[in-house]
Amino acid sequence: MSNTxxxxxxxxxxxxxTNEIKKAYRKLAMQYHPDKNPGDKKAEERFKEISEAYAVLxxxxxxxxxxxFGKAGxxxxxxxxxxxxxxxxxxxxxxxxxxxxxxxxFGMGGSSRRRSVSKKGADLQIRLKMTLEEVYTxxxxxxxxxxxxxxxxxxGSGASPGTSFVTCHSCQGRGEVAYRxxxxxxxxxxQTCSGDGKIVxxxxxxxxxxxxxxxxxxxxxxxxxxxxxxxxxxxxNAGNVGPNSGPSGDVIVVIEESPHEYFERHGDDIVFNLQLxxxxxxxxxxxxxxxxxxxxxxxxxxxxxxxxILRMRGKGLPHLNSYGSGDQLIRVFVWTPTKLNAKSKExxxxxxxxxxxxxxxxxxxxxERMKEAxx
Numbered sequence: 525m526s527n528t529x530x531x532x533x534x535x536x537x538x539x540x541x542t543n544e545i546k547k548a549y550r551k552l553a554m555q556y557h558p559d560k561n562p563g564d565k566k567a568e569e570r571f572k573e574i575s576e577a578y579a580v581l582x583x584x585x586x587x588x589x590x591x592x593f594g595k596a597g598x599x600x601x602x603x604x605x606x607x608x609x610x611x612x613x614x615x616x617x618x619x620x621x622x623x624x625x626x627x628x629x630f631g632m633g634g635s636s637r638r639r640s641v642s643k644k645g646a647d648l649q650i651r652l653k654m655t656l657e658e659v660y661t662x663x664x665x666x667x668x669x670x671x672x673x674x675x676x677x678x679x680g681s682g683a684s685p686g687t688s689f690v691t692c693h694s695c696q697g698r699g700e701v702a703y704r705x706x707x708x709x710x711x712x713x714x715q716t717c718s719g720d721g722k723i724v725x726x727x728x729x730x731x732x733x734x735x736x737x738x739x740x741x742x743x744x745x746x747x748x749x750x751x752x753x754x755x756x757x758x759x760x761n762a763g764n765v766g767p768n769s770g771p772s773g774d775v776i777v778v779i780e781e782s783p784h785e786y787f788e789r790h791g792d793d794i795v796f797n798l799q800l801x802x803x804x805x806x807x808x809x810x811x812x813x814x815x816x817x818x819x820x821x822x823x824x825x826x827x828x829x830x831x832x833i834l835r836m837r838g839k840g841l842p843h844l845n846s847y848g849s850g851d852q853l854i855r856v857f858v859w860t861p862t863k864l865n866a867k868s869k870e871x872x873x874x875x876x877x878x879x880x881x882x883x884x885x886x887x888x889x890x891x892e893r894m895k896e897a898x899x
Contacts, residue, residue, distance in 0.1 A: 530577035530590060538591070542582060549578040553618055575617045643718065645672060645736075645764030645773040653780045654747065656787055656794065660816040660841055662749035666742050669775065672764040673739035678728035680769035682735040687726040692717035720768075735768040745777055750792065750844035753781045786814050792841045792850030799859045800824065815839050815852060822854060830858035 531538050534548040552574045554560070561567035580586045648671055654663065674680040683689060691697040694716035702711045713719040727733025743762050756778045763773030787794040796813060804811075808826030812819055815836070822834060833855050840850025864872070875881045 528573065530581055533574050533577040534581065536581075545578065545581050549574060549582075553578075557618070579617055643766045643768075643770040645766040645770060647773040647776060648763045649776040649778060651778045651780050652745065652747070653782050654751070655782050656784045656789065656841070657816055658747070659751055659781065660749060662747055662842075664744065664746045667745055667777075668740055668742050670738065670740045672736040673741060674765050674769070675728060675731035675735055675737050677730035678735060680735040680765070681724070682728055682731065682733040682768045683724040684726040684728050687724065689722040690725045692721055692723050695721060697721040718768075735770075736765045743775060747777075747779070748844060750842040750846075751779050752789075752844070753779060755779045755844075787816070787852075789841070790853075792843055793853055794840050794850070795853045795855055797855050797857060799857045800828075801859055801861075805830070805856065805858055813854060816841075824856070828856055830856060832856045 531540075534545060534552065536545055536548050540548075553571065556567045556571040556574065558564075558568045558571060580590050648669060650667065650669060652665070652667070675682075678685065692699075692714060695701050695714035699714055699717065699719040699721040700711045701714050714721070717723050724733050728735070731737050741762075743759060745757065745759070747757070756776050759775040759777065761772040762775040765772050781789065786796055788797075789795075794816065798811065798813060800809075800811070804824060805828040806826065808828070809824050810821055811824050812821050816839070820836065820839070822836065833853050836852040836854065838849050839852035842849045861868075
């Protein structure tokens, strides 16, 4: 490899930006690509040199190191001391710059490289219903799911036991096929072998050569306390197995909350609507109310008004991935009887003679009270 300055190799100034460097490389790479100059060793060497120069100058960190120390500073810097070490492939750089769809835009010459394509299995999404009690404590569940699993007959290879793989007849083992598009020859992944360059000699009769079959498995899901509707957990590699031993997809567990008999959820707070009779709120009383972990007693003060909200601190849902909990709110509603017998009616009529049984008059106007509330 020559000691020619990288900037000189690409024909750019030392203050050229990344776009100018890339533009210069593209022009020279098209000129010196081995497939355009078959058998020309000088062109091939030049192609490697300009690819090495671009690999360094297009990387800000390596470019700073090169500007300070020259090529000597590149020794040991991720293999960029030269392509002889085999750390950098000029054809990979070429494909990266020109785009994967153009791999080798001049045809399927010696630089064509087979790309092994390993298809990942599809992700699965399941919806998990949880009660508020389960959200309160967190829960571990076992869930049975239907998915693609590895074929036991061929162990995922897709080949019948005792048979082997043969070179793909469509791409001759390259994993890519070429077709003409105008003045260019464009490459694409071989559809016959999916880029592997090989196909099974005799497909497995159980999975028809795919390496996977429909099955089911049981997964363990641990849901932390405090989750909410719509949140989800991702179980890596628990989804469908990919074809021909490809990696597995994921399982996305989406949380759903079941309606509760007593409580409404508002963030990490829960609300309980408590209906009380007139005498209970007028005289005051100790009341037992449900909570997410049992029951509790609260004191209803005499004179409590309908619509009053009482707060039980820390009795709500735990904060997800944090300390503390929300509150349980008790919303008081005064229940009005709809049917009264004669005796009850008579007793209530007697109460109408007492002034304290009616709302007290306020000398302040409505607007004055509003002004005080705002200020």
